[in-house]
Amino acid sequence: MAARARSGSLAPGAVVGDGRYRLLAQFGFDERADAHLWRARDGQLRRDVALTLLVGDPADAEAARLARRTLERAAHAAKFSHSGVARVLDVLNLGNGISSSEGLLGIVVADWTKGTDLVDLVADKPIEPGAAARMVRALADAVEQAHHTGLVLGLDHPQRLRLTPDGSLRLAFPGPLPEATLRDDVKAIGAVLYLLLTGRWALPGGPPAVPTAPHAPDGRLVPPRSLQPRVPVELSSLAVRTISDGDQGGIRTTAAIVRMLDDFTDAEERTQLIRQVGGEEAEEDDGIWTTKKPVKDAKRRRKLALGVTVLVVGAVGILAWLGMLMISFFQDNPSATGPTVNVAAPSSTTQPPASDGNSNPPPAQPSTGQPVKPETVGVYNPEGNGDGPARAKYVLDGKPETAWRTDEYKKQFPALKPGVGLIATFDKPVKISQVKVKGENPGTKVEIRVADEKNPKLTETRVAGGADLSGPSTDITLQQPAEGRYIIVWITQLSADGDKFSSQIADLEFIAAP
Numbered sequence: 275m276a277a278r279a280r281s282g283s284l285a286p287g288a289v290v291g292d293g294r295y296r297l298l299a300q301f302g303f304d305e306r307a308d309a310h311l312w313r314a315r316d317g318q319l320r321r322d323v324a325l326t327l328l329v330g331d332p333a334d335a336e337a338a339r340l341a342r343r344t345l346e347r348a349a350h351a352a353k354f355s356h357s358g359v360a361r362v363l364d365v366l367n368l369g370n371g372i373s374s375s376e377g378l379l380g381i382v383v384a385d386w387t388k389g390t391d392l393v394d395l396v397a398d399k400p401i402e403p404g405a406a407a408r409m410v411r412a413l414a415d416a417v418e419q420a421h422h423t424g425l426v427l428g429l430d431h432p433q434r435l436r437l438t439p440d441g442s443l444r445l446a447f448p449g450p451l452p453e454a455t456l457r458d459d460v461k462a463i464g465a466v467l468y469l470l471l472t473g474r475w476a477l478p479g480g481p482p483a484v485p486t487a488p489h490a491p492d493g494r495l496v497p498p499r500s501l502q503p504r505v506p507v508e509l510s511s512l513a514v515r516t517i518s519d520g521d522q523g524g525i526r527t528t529a530a531i532v533r534m535l536d537d538f539t540d541a542e543e544r545t546q547l548i549r550q551v552g553g554e555e556a557e558e559d560d561g562i563w564t565t566k567k568p569v570k571d572a573k574r575r576r577k578l579a580l581g582v583t584v585l586v587v588g589a590v591g592i593l594a595w596l597g598m599l600m601i602s603f604f605q606d607n608p609s610a611t612g613p614t615v616n617v618a619a620p621s622s623t624t625q626p627p628a629s630d631g632n633s634n635p636p637p638a639q640p641s642t643g644q645p646v647k648p649e650t651v652g653v654y655n656p657e658g659n660g661d662g663p664a665r666a667k668y669v670l671d672g673k674p675e676t677a678w679r680t681d682e683y684k685k686q687f688p689a690l691k692p693g694v695g696l697i698a699t700f701d702k703p704v705k706i707s708q709v710k711v712k713g714e715n716p717g718t719k720v721e722i723r724v725a726d727e728k729n730p731k732l733t734e735t736r737v738a739g740g741a742d743l744s745g746p747s748t749d750i751t752l753q754q755p756a757e758g759r760y761i762i763v764w765i766t767q768l769s770a771d772g773d774k775f776s777s778q779i780a781d782l783e784f785i786a787a788p
Contacts, residue, residue, distance in 0.1 A: 283377065284310055284327065291371050291381055294318055295325060301391060302433025302447070306479045307344060308337075311433055311447045313386060324360055326382040326449040332374055341379035342367070343452035347426060348382040351448050354425055357438075357688075358416030359445045360384040387446035388656075392435040392466070393484055396473045400502055403509050404542045405441075406470035410463060411535045412442035417459045418528035426450045430462035432469055433481055439656035439731045440692060463531055464516025471498040471505050476517050494518070508538050643707055643786035648698035651782065653678075654762050655694045656732050666696055669782045674746075677713055677780040680768065686775050687767055692732065695720070695764035698784065699728070705757040706738075708785035709750045715743040718777040719767035722750055724758035735762060743777075755787035 284290075288297045295314040302311035310327040328344060330337040345365050352362035364383040366372050372381060395401065401409070413429065420427050428450025429435060436446040443466065451458075465477045468487060476487035476495055488496045495518050499510035512534050515525045525531060651670055653663045661681040668676035680694055687693050709722050719742050723735040738756035741748055761784060768775035 304431045322386040324384045324386050326447045328380040330379040340452045345380045347450045356416040358412045360387050382449040387436045390437045392432045400473045401470040407535050407538050409443045410467050414463050414531045426454050428454045441733045461517050464513045468513040472501045643788040646784050646786045648700050650699045654697035674780050677778045679778040680776050683775045693766045698761045700759050703759045705755045705787040707755045707787035710783035712747045713778050713780040715769050715777045717769045718743040721764045723762040723764050724756045725760040
C-alpha cells in the first residue's frame with residue numbers, strides 16, 4: 275500500500291531519476307508489473323524519452339527481485355537494434371539513478387516514439403484487414419530477430435505499442451515481465467492482430483479501456499471473422515491459431531507468422547491491381563469478388579453513347595480524308611479535286627530537321643517550363659524534429675556558398691531512420707516536371723515526392739521520380755509531371771566520408787511543366 279501511495283506522486287511536472295527526467299504525460303499502465311508508462315523530458319540531453327517506471331516498496335523483497343529481473347532483461351535489449359523496437363537508452367535502479375524516496379524500484383529509459391497509441395488507433399473502429407497485416411508485419415519481424423538472439427521483448431500489453439508515422443507498429447515501452455517467455459511474444463503478435471481487426475484484446479491483463487475478446491461456451495476464442503465479417507479467413511485463422519493453445523493452436527513461431535502475413539499482403543496487392551484494372555465499378559465495390567449485376571446508371575449510359583458516337587464520327591472523317599488522298603494520288607485528270615500529295619518532298623508545313631552530318635537527324639529537344647519558387651522550404655523528417663531546420667532557407671537564396679546540411683550519422687540510412695529531406699510549400703498546387711539539386715553529394719540518393727497535406731506521413735506521399743546526385747548539380751526529370759502544393763526532396767542514402775554519413779543541398783530549383 276505504501277508503494278501505491280507513492281505512485282500517486284507520479285504526475286505531470288514531477289521529476290524522477292534523481293531529478294533528470296520531468297514527467298510530461300502518462301500513456302499507459304501495465305498492472306501486472308505495476309509498470310507506469312510515461313513520456314518525459316530528459317533535462318540533460320533536452321529530448322523526449324519513454325519511461326517505464328516500476329513502482330514498488332523497496333522493503334518488499336519479492337517485488338524488488340521481480341523488478342531486478344525486468345531491468346536485467348531490459349538491459350540485454352539495449353544491445354538489440356530494430357525499427358520495430360524503441361532503443362533502450364538507460365536502465366536505472368535503486369542506488370544507481372533512483373533514490374529510495376521516489377517509491378520506484380527501477381526505470382527503463384527508451385527513445386520516444388512519435389505516432390499514435392495503439393489503443394487510440396482502434397478506439398473508433400477496427401482497422402481495415404490489409405492495413406492491419408502491414409502494421410503487424412514489422413512487429414513480427416522484430417520478434418523473429420530478437421528470438422534468434424534469445425531476447426524476450428515483452429510486447430503483450432497494447433499500451434506498450436505505438437503506430438509510427440510510416441505505418442508500422444513499434445514496441446515503445448520496453449521492459450518484459452520477469453516470467454515472460456518467447457511463446458508469450460508470439461501470442462502477443464496474434465493478440466495485436468486480433469485487436470486491430472476487432473477492437474478487442476484477447477490476452478489477460480489488458481487495459482480496462484479495451485474490451486475483452488469473447489469466448490465460446492466451450493472456452494474457445496471467438497474468431498475475428500465472427501465479430502467482423504469483412505475479416506478474411508486467413509487473417510482470422512492466423513490470429514486465433516497464434517493466440518490459442520490446444521485444439522485451436524498450431525502457430526508457435528514468428529517465422530510462420532511472417533510468412534503468412536507476406537502471403538496475405540502479396541495476394542491483397544494482386545487483388546487491388548485486378549480491381550484497378552476492372553475500372554470504376556470495381557473501385558466502388560469493397561469486396562474481393564462480387565456477383566451483383568451491373569448498375570443501371572442512365573447517366574453513365576448517355577456518356578458511353580456520346581463517346582461511341584464521337585469515335586464513330588471521327589473514324590468516318592479519317593476514312594474520308596484518306597480516301598481523298600488516295601484519289602488525288604492515282605488520278606491523272608488535272609481537274610480532279612482533292613489535295614495534292616508529293617511523296618518525294620516534305621509537306622510545306624513541316625520544317626526539315628537540321629543535319630548534324632550523320633544519316634540520322636538529331637532527336638527533338640523537349641521544351642522546358644519556367645522555374646517556380648516556393649513560398650517556404652522546411653526540413654521534412656516524419657520521425658523527429660529534422661536536421662538543421664534553421665539552414666533550410668539557404669536552398670532558395672541562389673548562393674552556392676550557403677547550404678543546408680543533414681546531421682552527421684554513424685550509420686547509413688535506413689539503419690537509424692528511413693531518410694530525411696526538405697519540403698517545399700507553394701501558395702497553390704503546381705505541376706512540376708523537373709527539380710534541379712545543387713551541391714556536391716557523391717553517393718547521395720534522393721526521391722522527389724508529392725504531398726497534398728502540410729505535414730504528411732511518408733506513406734501519404736507519392737514518389738514522382740528520383741536520382742543519384744553527381745557533380746555540382748543534378749537535374750531530376752520526372753517521368754510524368756507531378757502536381758501538388760507540397761514537393762519533397764527526400765534523401766534515402768547519404769554521402770559517405772569514412773565511417774561518417776551526411777549530405778548537403780546548396781540550392782533547389784523547381785521547373786514547372788510546360
